[in-house]
Amino acid sequence: MAETVSATDVTVDDLAAARERLRQAEAAIDDYGEDEAHRVAEAYGDATDLLAAYEDSATGSGDFAAYVEFQERFVTLVEDLPDDLPTRESFEEANDLLDRRRLSEKHFEQARDLLAPAREAVDALEEREAAHEHLRETRQAVRRRLSTLDEEIAHRERLLDLAAADLDAPTERLRDPIEAYNADVTDAFDRFRREAPARDLLDLIATTTAYPLVDFARPPESLRAYLDEASLGTEPLPTLLEYAGYSRSKLDHYVDDPGRFRTQAATHETYLTRLDATPLTVGWPPPEAGELRRFAEELVAVVARFADESVVARVRRVRDLALRDxxxxxxxxxxxxxxxxxxxxxxxxSGTVREELDDLRAERDGLRSALDDGGA
Incomplete structure (x- = not known):
């Protein structure tokens, strides 16, 4: 089983060690030769399979037929081995050991010991496979570490960029107009939500699909259709939400079709409850100039549909902030x-961030170079 390599602390030395392990494993195979190593491993597997299969039946005073069959099969296996097979002598020695009138479990164990030189070929092949897997996992750990390093480097570069900012700059020149607009538009929307017919409110929200920066969730079409048809659509949203909490018997006094009301308005109660002015407000810190200008232009078009001119004027002032030098x-x-x-x-x-950045960049450069040098 391949070792688990941690991406947290993997180093250039780990990668070099994994490559050296594979080099040594491949060199061990070269001592045999690729084909010879596989032939030895196959012969070893056949021999140990025979030992395992007959150890109980061919020992002691057990099944004589099994004893004869075992000896014949083991002799045939050894005689069929190529004369130039590496470690062939270990198979011959095991065969000589097992050529006796009576076998015990001790003889089977001794035969396995005599086959140990052939087992080395099996170990070499298994070690090469494990070394390949270990190198693969180490490379993957290096790539994961590089991804983490990129993130950590970007974070520190961001900190250094922020450090260059004038922290004493009069940011209230931006904050005050934005906060004033946010307060006014929130009041205006809350009033519209509280007083306007629910169908008009959803119509307003639906129009914002033409303004992608004004990020309202699209109203359910079935709900809009219901409110357009039902007389209940002329009621303001708080009334609908109040009705949604009524029992069926109580609803009969206020709604023409309680069943349909529950299917539509009550089913979408969560959506209706969450409708607020948040998509119409400008966040803090504000976006970059181009984005603020585009957002504010869309806000002008939407806000003018439900708020008075003073609120529209405030959003225009917010838009004009983006034009300031x-x-x-x-x-x-x-x-x-x-x-x-x-x-x-x-x-x-204290300079700590700069030092960390230099160290992280050096680590990243070293890992990248090591990965590239190995053909990863």
Whole structure:
């Protein structure tokens, strides 16, 4: 069975050792010759199979016919071996040992000992197979380690990029307009959700499929069709959710078709409950300038459908933030403040991150070179 190689601490030396193990295993086979090693291993297997098959029946005062049959088969096996077969003499010695009037278990064990030189060919073949597998697993461990190193290097490179940011930059110039818009659009959407007919609310959500950056979950078509047809569709969403908690008998007083209501509105209660303004808000730190501009342009089109002009004006101001000459600098500062922990800032200030990066790059370069040199 091949050893399990850990990708956590695999080294260039591990790879070199795995290759040397295989080289030595192949050299052991070369001492026999490929074909000869397999012939010796096959003969050894046949001989030990005979020993195992007749050890009980051909020993002591057991079955005389089995004893004769065993001796004849073992003699035939040895006589049929090529004269130049490596370790042939070990088979002959075992045959001489077993050529006696009475056999005991001791003789079978001694015969196995005499066949030990032939067993070495079997061991050599098995070791070569194990060495191949070990080298394969070591190479795989190196590749996994390289993947981890790439991630760790990218993380430290990211930290160094963030360290270059101006942490004292006035990020409130971005945060204040974004927070003001987020608060207003959340209020406006909550009011629309609370007061507008449920069918109008779902119609609004459906229109956002034309605006891929406004990431609302698409309303179920069957639910929209139901609300478009049923008089209940003129009720606001909170009323529908309230009805969803009523018993069947109580629903009879409020809904024309309680069964269909439960099939549609009540079945999609989780979807309806989760509808909120989150897809209409701008996250913090904000996205890169191009993405913010595209997102805000889509927001203008969607927000104008349910909110008053003051909210639309706020989202336009957010869109215009992306046009500021200092947007990238302010955003980078915001990202750095958000992502860098106190510990990471200390490690950056002390030079630890740079040292770690150099060490990780050196390890990666060494493993890559070792892997390439071996034809992996």
């Amino acid at each position: 200092d947007y990238d600098r302010l955003r980078q500062s915001a990202v750095a403040r958000d992502e860098l922990s106190d510990t990471e800032r200390d490690r950056l200030a």
